[in-house]
Amino acid sequence: MSHRLSAFTAPGRFWRGNLHTHSTRSDGVLEPAEVCRRYRAEGYDFMALTDHFIGTYGYPIVDTRPFRAEGFTTLLGAELHSGPMANGELWHILAVGLPEDFTPPHAPDFHVYPGMESGPEIAARAVAAGAFVAIAHPQWSGLTLADARSITAAHAVEIYNHGCAMGCDRPDGFSIADLLLTEGRPLSLIATDDAHFSEPDHFGGWVMVKATENTPEALLVALKSGNFYSSQGPELRNVVVEADRVIVESSAVASVIVQGAGTGSKGVHGHSMTRAEVPLARLGNSPWLRVSVIDAAGRRAWSNPVLR
Incomplete structure (x- = not known):
């Protein structure tokens, strides 16, 4: 029996968006209007401005609605901070789709204070308020598996962070995500x-969200439903999981890799491949599978996991 990922069966079309961005309302260098203009000029369909939600910056949930235009929309959000994590630093939790009146935590700055709301508590509050919530940059944050286990309300893990890749060569979230899966x-x-x-x-990592229309409401429903994939450039066009193989259709790539629990993985390699069948014999009875494709320039795209 075959299973096709929901991103390729859901109605609508794919919309390209960035879910994590900063402006002069926190520690970014561009005004919100210019940040939105640049993403629109680069061909993005939507973006979320997620400035740091701490007292130093006035707990901003920036109103980007004035910067919406035909073919381009914005989602309101913030990067939430409270804590601490096991390493003694504050949590970084991405929340997209927050209401403007979301109650701030007691986080005057990036230091830890007695009686602070925990990371799991603020993540759960954000989900209850209607947000799509992700654990931000696990590698950069120094997140432990115990930390990650505690955020039971999160929808997602940030598995690639372009700023962390370029700024400190710590872009990865796959280790934590795979263990949680x-x-x-x-x-x-x-x-x-x-x-x-x-x-x-x-402009280095984004999500491709399948939705019937490019509106905040439709995009949030699709994000929470997992109807998307992530990319640095390549396109995923179909992923079908069968009993003994995974069939992947994509733009031209050089490698198609299926990963599972533990050491389970298998790759197929070639030139300008747009369709590949990856046998599952080496993945055993893994309870989940995910797909990576890599093009000739080394750019990747990643599917959401399939739970078996």
Whole structure:
């Protein structure tokens, strides 16, 4: 019996968007209007401005609605901070689709204070308020598996952060995501910019969201449903999981790799491949599978996991 990923069966079309961005309302260098203009000029269909939600910056949930235009929309959001994590630093939790009146935590700045709301608590509050919530840049944050386990309300893990890639060579969230998946957590996987425009941290990782229309409401429903994939450039066009293989259709790539729990993985390699069949014999009874494709320039696209 075959299973086709929901991103390729849901009605609508794909919309390209960035879910993690900063402006002068926190520690970014461009005004909100200019950040939105640049994403629109670069061909994005939507973006979320997610400035740091701490007292130093006035707990901003920036109103980007004035910067919407035909063919381009924005989602309101913020990067939430409270804590601490196991390493003694504040949590970084991405929340897209927050209401403007979301109650701030007691987070005057990036230091830890007695009696602060925990990371799991603020993540759960954000989900209850209607937001799509992701654990931000696990590698950069120094996140432990115990930390990650505690955020039970999150929809997703940020598996690629372009700003962390360019600024400190710590872009990865796959290790944490894969371990949580193996423990049965139904998570999706997002790639983002985390753009501050103070270094080459922009237009490097995005989500392709399948929705019937390019509106905040439709995009949020699709994000929460996992109807998207993430990319640095390549396009995923279909992913079908069968009993003994995964069939992947994409733009031209050089490698198609299927990963599963533990050491389970298998790749197929070639030239300008637009369709590949990856046998599953080496993945055993993995409770989940995900797909990576890599083009000749080394750019990747990643599917959401399939729970088996």
